Amino acid sequence: MRIYNSATHKKEEFQPIESGKVRMYVCGPTVYDNIHIGNARTFISFDVIRRWLIASGYEVTFAQNLTDVDDKIIKRANEQGRTAAEVATEFSDKFIGVMRAANVLDPDVRPRATKEIGPMIAMIKTLIEQGHAYAADNGDVYFAVRSDPNYGQVSGRNIDDLMVGARIEENEDKNDPLDFALWKAAKPGEPSWPSPWGEGRPGWHTECAAMVHRYLGTPIDIHGGGSDLAFPHHENECAQATCAWHQAFPTPGCTRACCWLTARRCPSRSETSLRWPRSSSSTPLPPCAC
């Protein structure tokens, strides 16, 4: 079987790390609202891939998280005069209901970020000990992007181009504007947990890296998600995992067939001709791999 690795932009022969077994992770939703049809399409796409692997005789272990603590959830809760936990529970249940109605198989493991704080703190501590992360004076902890020589490989970006082109928030607590938050210090009224750096909550990119490692191990065979997650989310996940555990996560160039898959709408011929030549300022779509 050959599958399209969105990190290398190539079709590659798929060979699982362990013969006959596939460990697969797909980033789940942030549960602050009902999902829309585009979200559902992503999850249905990966369900088809999972079912195909199972039908082909692979023993597939499939994990998918629920991001149940996040700025959007807190904002929605404040707007509605509810707690963040109430909002997250409502939309977690609705998401699961919609997936079952669409005949998408339940994941083998469905970890929730708020139940995985301990493994995330452990990973952040490891990254600090190894010089890949630092605690700022304000209680945040940041990943030092330039400490990872492979940063940019997953999404095909050059670190210096990021400085020029990316919309990076100015933040005087960071050593480098490129650095991203692993742990966010608590603000008044926000859900928080104790940590070695004070009360706070994990950054979004931190949860998937820690959950993959806990439930599937590192490396895994297939990491999936919507194409909009390739940068920064998948890039940052990969940076944490490879730096913390010195294993491909998967990483392009890995001699084993570790693969990043992203679900995206396949442009029709007419859409292709309309979009590609005319929008030179936007990123051209790579050739369809279907």
Ligand SMILES: [Zn+2]
């Ligand atoms: Zn993720």
